[in-house]
Amino acid sequence: WFYGTTSSYVGGGIFASGGNTKLLNCVVVGNAATKKGGGIWCSHGNYQIINCTVSGNRTGAWGYGGGILFSFSDGTNTSLLKNSIIWQNRAERAGNEIMFSSGIPPSMLVHTTNSLIGEEPNDIVMAIGYVYDTLSGQWLTGNPVFSGTGYWDPNGTLEDLSDDFWVDGDYHLKSQAGRYDPNTQSWVQDDVTSPCIDTGDPNSPIGLEPFPNGGYINMGAYSGTSEASKSYFDKPVCETIVAGDINGDCKVDILDLEIMLLHWLEEH
Numbered sequence: 001w002f003y004g005t006t007s008s009y010v011g012g013g014i015f016a017s018g019g020n021t022k023l024l025n026c027v028v029v030g031n032a033a034t035k036k037g038g039g040i041w042c043s044h045g046n047y048q049i050i051n052c053t054v055s056g057n058r059t060g061a062w063g064y065g066g067g068i069l070f071s072f073s074d075g076t077n078t079s080l081l082k083n084s085i086i087w088q089n090r091a092e093r094a095g096n097e098i099m100f101s102s103g104i105p106p107s108m109l110v111h112t113t114n115s116l117i118g119e120e121p122n123d124i125v126m127a128i129g130y131v132y133d134t135l136s137g138q139w140l141t142g143n144p145v146f147s148g149t150g151y152w153d154p155n156g157t158l159e160d161l162s163d164d165f166w167v168d169g170d171y172h173l174k175s176q177a178g179r180y181d182p183n184t185q186s187w188v189q190d191d192v193t194s195p196c197i198d199t200g201d202p203n204s205p206i207g208l209e210p211f212p213n214g215g216y217i218n219m220g221a222y223s224g225t226s227e228a229s230k231s232y233f234d235k236p237v238c239e240t241i242v243a244g245d246i247n248g249d250c251k252v253d254i255l256d257l258e259i260m261l262l263h264w265l266e267e268h
Contacts, residue, residue: 011040023048025052041068063093081113086115086117087119144196147169174192179230213231215255
């Protein structure tokens with residue numbers, strides 16, 4: 001977890017510069033930077049942000065990239081954002097969720113796939129310098145439906161951000177089939193199901209996700225882990241595991257065959 005930290009310039013939660021960096025199953029929430037990258041600032045390197053949740057981060061009055069700021073100004077850099085949730089971050093100037101900044105000539109390539117980014121497309125900004133082939137793949141917008149979303153408490157002074165403090169939340173995804181509750185260390189059922197369940201990269205292994213898992217990995221920090229929220233098929237969860245029922249919808253059909261063929265002969 002990276003939460004509740006502040007930078008006087010860039011990279012409130014994580015500051016990464018140069019080299020090859022991989023962030024896997026990270027929760028980056030409630031951080032702040034005065035200028036750039038309230039949650040994460042990545043510069044001059046190759047970065048992988050996979051199965052992560054970045055939420056509730058922010059920048060100061062003249063800031064860019066509330067959630068993540070990718071900044072490259074020389075060489076050729078290739079980065080990846082996959083199976084992640086970037087949501088409800090805030091940048092006072094531009095790029096609430098993600099800001100891409102490149103040099104002249106263009107030097108950045110960022111693949112963004114199977115992630116939820118903000119509530120509307122303009123939360124992603126590609127507006128400083130020149131950006132080359134910034135986005136590829138598919139992503140969602142909307143509400144990921146966390147168990148409990150963290151927030152900034154204004155501490156009684158709405159106009160003064162300097163004395164605000166972060167109240168943390170629970171970033172497990174709600175599910176009518178079952179969501180892990182870390183407080184009771186038990187599984188609970190919700191009245192809604194997150195759209196981020198079973199919508200990760202189909203080629204990503206589901207890892208330790210509990211059954212029923214839909215046969216596809218979830219998005220967010222708990223994807224691929226034993227605390228991943230379960231898949232819901234608009235009916236009660238199967239009481240008996242049926243041989244060959246890969247996705248857990250209580251029947252063996254062509255959908256199970258498709259999942260099996262997708263991962264045929266793979267090694268993980």
